[in-house]
Amino acid sequence: MMILEHEAKALLRSVGVAVPRGTLIKPGTRAPRVRDYPVALKAQVRSGGRGKQGGVIRVDNAKALKAAAKKLFATSFGDEKPEVLLADPWLPFDRELYLSVTIDAAAEGYVVLYSPKGGIDIEDGPKPARYPIGAPWKFRTHELRAVLETVEKDFQLRERVISLAQRLVETAAARDCHTIEINPLVRLKDGELMALDAKIVYDDWAHYRNADILAQRDGERRRADKLLRASLEMGHMYVKLDGDIGLISGGAGLTMGAMDTIHQLGGKPACFLDASPGPTSTRGYKPAFALLDGDPDVKVILVSVFGGGTHMNRVANAMKANMATRKSKKPVVFKLDGTYVEQVPGIFDTFGAKNHVSLEAAVKEAIKLAKRA
Amino acid sequence: MSILLDQSNRVLVMGVTGNYGKFFVTDSGGYGTTVVAGVSPGRGGGDVDGVPVFESAHAACNATSADTAMVFVPPHLVRAAAIEAIEAGCKLVVATADEMPVRDTIEIRAAARANGARLVGPNSPGIISPGKAKMGFMPSFCFMRGPMGVISRSGSLSYEGSKRLTVAGIGQTTVIGIGGDPIKGTTAAEALALFHADPETKAVMYLGEIGGTEEAAVAEYAARKDAKPVAALIVGKTAPPGKKMGHAAALVGSKADSHAAKTKMLAKSGVYVCKGLSDLVPQAHNALAAAS
Structure with a gap:
């Protein structure tokens, strides 16, 4: 998961990376403790392209700060509104650089990326120089130096970048970060490097060995509403979409395959909902139904599960138990397949459900029912 | 083999x-x-x-x-x-x-x-050589012996895809689940090299997703003069950008991650690109026909 800029900067500061001494501003703060102007007032959101969406405003006095803060708190970036703003001192610098450490398949692990020209248009410029490391203990300063020699002529700057990169690789490994990106990394007038912005993406699955990640995950759940929270606590992965066919599926690939099939046959999926956190878990289907039953956009529910370790007799029994206590009248279409699928029709007969043999047939039925609703 | x-x-x-x-x-x-x-x-x-x-x-x-x-x-x-x-x-x-x-x-x-x-692996269904051995929980009835090598980033999709092939009479040499994580024990490129060297594998079916760089490796292989025919299904056409779709690697961050970019790149390299799950079997037939 991605964390906010001010959180990323706090992590960088804790490992000795220079960051601006900023001030956090929460909604309703009457007199923010900003002493020196100008400042860069920055919306703290996770969506990319914040700068291009007007999420960073230069502010020259206390009055302007108040107006700018009001404006930013009222602005939506993607689907999120900032809960907090960061006022960083507006610092003069003479170079804007790009430096990141991220996970890369071709590198079989970590890779360092560096560009001598950083800033908001980094994606449109030439590709950054690339130092593939693999396992973190394989980082060698002389190897990175050889990569940077061709793109960065200023040797004093280059040496500073190299030691900073090493620190970032060590931090990424020790703190389970998928990505640590500093853009821009600037050179101040005195030659020092400073991270004016920072983006850190944590590895969600390292929550058991990193309290920060656990806290982030809890925060994510707190921000979710009650119904979604119950589903997330089962380990489900949920992304809301703009259609009316609520999809309860298992496995990311087949869930997307089902979404695409719905679209191809003329329907619109209401969500990506992967409800198979573990091969033997079936209790998670109840909160998944509750979530979709409670969503007024969902007109029909399509359950599409193809299980190997997930046994279909157990899934069918879970569906039976669930349908017996469910209050919603929204129609449900089933397509179960996989281990022990031969037992499904017998179980479904006991509560009058039908198991569709093909995904296409199930999707067509769901589209028909959604149109009727 | x-x-x-x-x-x-x-x-x-x-x-x-x-x-x-x-x-x-x-x-x-x-x-x-x-x-x-x-x-x-x-x-x-x-x-x-x-x-x-x-x-x-x-x-x-x-x-x-x-x-x-x-x-x-x-x-x-x-x-x-x-x-x-x-x-x-x-x-x-x-x-x-x-x-x-x-x-x-x-x-x-x-x-x-x-x-x-x-x-x-990890985050993978494992590997099965139909009629011989399997390492994982895949439902055995979805698979049968035959000429197609299958590579999949997703477990459930490998079951659905293999069953469609099997029902259509197209068997598999081996079905390997390379997994949905950003770092894989075996990458698509490595799996392709293994299938390339296997004389019984006549063509390869690749089941991919949005996000990540595996599909670029598939395109690179398919563009080789000595490549075996490759068919591919990429799921996630309807996934919104910037959202992680279950798998850590399945995220459209940049243009290259998108369904459109990937299918275009694969088609350009001569891959038989499936228009959706319903098109899987026809494209598998096309790839096998090109092999003989």
Whole structure:
């Protein structure tokens, strides 16, 4: 998961990376403790392209700060509104650089990326120089130096970048970060490097060995509403979409395959909902139904599960138990397949459900029912 | 032939006394997999369905000549179990677990490389050579022996895709689940190289997703003059940008990650690109026809 800029900067500061001494501003703060102007007032959101969406405003006095803060708190970036703003001192610098450490398949692990020209248009410029490391203990300063020699002529700057990169690789490994990106990394007038912005993406699955990640995950759940929270606590992965066919599926690939099939046959999926956190878990289907039953956009529910370790007799029994206590009248279409699928029709007969043999047939039925609703 | 796995692999199960381990011994053993040993620290000396249990991978390999390991331990213990099996001499290690920190996979991959071994997974259904052996929980009836190599980033999609092939009479040499994580024990490029070298594999079906760089490797292979025909299905056409779709790697961050960019790149390299799941079998037929 991605964390906010001010959180990323706090992590960088804790490992000795220079960051601006900023001030956090929460909604309703009457007199923010900003002493020196100008400042860069920055919306703290996770969506990319914040700068291009007007999420960073230069502010020259206390009055302007108040107006700018009001404006930013009222602005939506993607689907999120900032809960907090960061006022960083507006610092003069003479170079804007790009430096990141991220996970890369071709590198079989970590890779360092560096560009001598950083800033908001980094994606449109030439590709950054690339130092593939693999396992973190394989980082060698002389190897990175050889990569940077061709793109960065200023040797004093280059040496500073190299030691900073090493620190970032060590931090990424020790703190389970998928990505640590500093853009821009600037050179101040005195030659020092400073991270004016920072983006850190944590590895969600390292929550058991990193309290920060656990806290982030809890925060994510707190921000979710009650119904979604119950589903997330089962380990489900949920992304809301703009259609009316609520999809309860298992496995990311087949869930997307089902979404695409719905679209191809003329329907619109209401969500990506992967409800198979573990091969033997079936209790998670109840909160998944509750979530979709409670969503007024969902007109029909399509359950599409193809299980190997997930046994279909157990899934069918879970569906039976669930349908017996469910209050919603929204129609449900089933397509179960996989281990022990031969037992499904017998179980479904006991509560009058039908198991569709093909995904296409199930999707067509769901589209028909959604149109009727 | 098949790739990586057949009846000659002597399989060791790490975490054999857990629920998954026990089910695997019975299910996979029944399929034909040669399961020779299990490891469960503290439970050595017993057996699971006739398979002897050892205290360590080292002891198990010494006693049974196991050369392949199936890892069924909780996600936070996978790194330890996989590296133990590699250092005990296993040349193929399959880890299906999801919810594993990427750094752990990086370490296992490095250990495998240093010891001349190979990891398949994590976050993967495993690997099956139909009619011979399987390492994972895949439903056996979805598969049959035949000329198509299958590579998949997703477990459930590999079942759905393989079943469609099987029902249409197209069998598989091996179906390998490379997994949905950003760092893979075996990449699409490596799986393609194995299928390329396998004389029985006539064509390859690749089941991919949005996000990541695996599809670029598939396109690169398909563009080779000596490449075997490749068909591909990429799911996630309807996924919104900037959202992680379950798998850590399935995220449209940049233009290159998108469904449109990937299918265009693959088609340009001569890959038979499926228009959706319903188009899987026709494109598989096209790829096989091009092979003969």
